[in-house]
Amino acid sequence: MKIVVLVKRVPDTETKVKVAGKSLDPAGVNYILNPYDEFAIEEAILLKEKHGGETIVMSVGNKDCTKEIRTALAMGVDAGVLLEAETNFCDAWSLAGAIAKKLADMKPDLVLLGKQAVDDDNTALGQYLAEKLGLPCVTVAVALEINGTKATAERQIEGGREKVEFSLPAVVTCQKGLNTPRYASMKGIMMAKKKTVEEVAVKLDAPKTRIASMELPPPRPEGRIVGEGPDAVPALITALRSEAKVI
Ligand SMILES: Cc1cc2nc3c(=O)[nH]c(=O)nc-3n(C[C@H](O)[C@H](O)[C@H](O)COP(=O)(O)OP(=O)(O)OC[C@H]3O[C@@H](n4cnc5c(N)ncnc54)[C@H](O)[C@@H]3O)c2cc1C
Numbered sequence: 001m002k003i004v005v006l007v008k009r010v011p012d013t014e015t016k017v018k019v020a021g022k023s024l025d026p027a028g029v030n031y032i033l034n035p036y037d038e039f040a041i042e043e044a045i046l047l048k049e050k051h052g053g054e055t056i057v058m059s060v061g062n063k064d065c066t067k068e069i070r071t072a073l074a075m076g077v078d079a080g081v082l083l084e085a086e087t088n089f090c091d092a093w094s095l096a097g098a099i100a101k102k103l104a105d106m107k108p109d110l111v112l113l114g115k116q117a118v119d120d121d122n123t124a125l126g127q128y129l130a131e132k133l134g135l136p137c138v139t140v141a142v143a144l145e146i147n148g149t150k151a152t153a154e155r156q157i158e159g160g161r162e163k164v165e166f167s168l169p170a171v172v173t174c175q176k177g178l179n180t181p182r183y184a185s186m187k188g189i190m191m192a193k194k195k196t197v198e199e200v201a202v203k204l205d206a207p208k209t210r211i212a213s214m215e216l217p218p219p220r221p222e223g224r225i226v227g228e229g230p231d232a233v234p235a236l237i238t239a240l241r242s243e244a245k246v247i
Contacts, residue, residue, distance in 0.1 A: 001053035001146070001168075003044040004103060005077060006113040006125070007037040009061060009068045013118060022211040023089075024119070033068045036114025038075075038181035039174040043144060044112050045076040046179060051146060053109075054078050058102070060085055060095050060204075066197060073192035074184035080197035089211070090204045092120075096128035097205035103133060108169060109149075115140045115173040126173035136166040140175040 011017055011029045018025040044055045057072035058081040059065040069080040083098055103111060116123040123139075130137030142161065143154035146168070155162045156175050184192070226235040240247045 001047065001051050001110065002106070002108045003047060003053065003055045003110045003112060004106060004108040005037070005040045005044045005055065005057045005072065006099065006111065007041070007057055007059050007065075007068050007072055008034040008114070008117045008119075009059065009065045010034045010117055010119040017216075019214050019216055022214050024214075031064070031067070033071050034114050034117050034119075036116060036118070036174060036176070037068075037072075039176060039178045040112035040114055041072045041075050041077060042179045042181040043174060044110075045182070047110070047144075047146060048078075056081060056106070056108075058083065058099065060098055060202070062087055063199075069197055070192050071184065073195045073197075074188040075182055076188060079195055082197055082199045083202045084199055085202050085204050088204075089207060091207040091209045092122045092124035092128055093208040094204040094206065096125055096132050098202040099125075100129055100132040102200065102202070103129075110146070110151075110168060111135075111171045113171070113173050115175045123173075126171050130171040133169075133171070136170040137173075138164055138166060138170065139173045141172050142175050142177040144172060144178065 009031045012032045055077045056079050057077045060083040138153045140156045141153045142156045145152045149168045
């Protein structure tokens with residue numbers, strides 16, 4: 001079975017981001033592997049351990065993304081592909097076009113990706129990709145079973161779980177709870193240095209959306225102490241009801 005995992009380099013969620021024009025200011029930002037992509041990587045490794053085959057990690061971006069590709073290789077993925085793109089504005093549609101072209105050549109049985117990227121939060125790439133490739137798409141998977149060319153997945157839905165059946169090849173977006181991602185071992189980190197990362201220059205399709213503006217939320221107003229002890233309760237209730245409007 002050939003499994004391709006898509007990973008994105010995102011700003012560390014601890015970073016205090018600044019906006020520059022219509023984008024994030026990359027200065028001083030520490031980048032990490034998108035946390036949901038760790039579930040996709042782990043699932044690919046677990047499926048290979050169970051069914052055999054090969055696992056390939058792929059990212060679209062500049063050469064800096066090699067760091068996140070190497071992280072996946074250190075966890076146990078076999079090989080990497082960097083689709084090197086110019087850093088002009090693009091959206092999930094543009095990315096899906098470039099990735100779909102490469103996947104059409106690679107012919108994977110399964111494409112795994114995170115359910116969303118924690119920076120842009122589009123939750124769109126998997127769906128666009130499946131549409132472009134004409135494949136079934138299962139989103140927010142919290143369980144996945146493969147049996148030959150048939151598969152079942154459980155999806156997290158409001159208040160419960162939904163079980164779906166589909167056939168391979170397919171695109172599955174991964175949610176927290178699917179597995180427990182492993183840490184890269186020292187051996188894995190050393191072995192990752194020897195694994196191949198294919199670099200392919202790609203031209204991204206024209207985007208279908210444009211960012212009109214971007215701004216940070218307004219600063220939160222300072223807290224206020226309305227009094228102390230039981231005597232303060234009436235004033236607190238009045239403030240919660242008429243000012244904060246939360247009760
Ligand atoms: C070259 C380049 C230039 C960009 N320029 C801009 C810009 O100028 N302004 C701006 O605001 N945004 C820019 N982006 C970000 C881009 O708009 C978003 O990455 C895109 O819209 C997808 O949305 P998302 O990341 O929220 O994906 P989601 O659909 O939320 O992500 C779901 C999953 O898709 C996979 N995925 C997402 N991105 C990638 C990737 N790059 N490679 C591999 N897998 C991926 C991950 O597995 C992720 O968990 C750029 C991205 C690239 C690669």
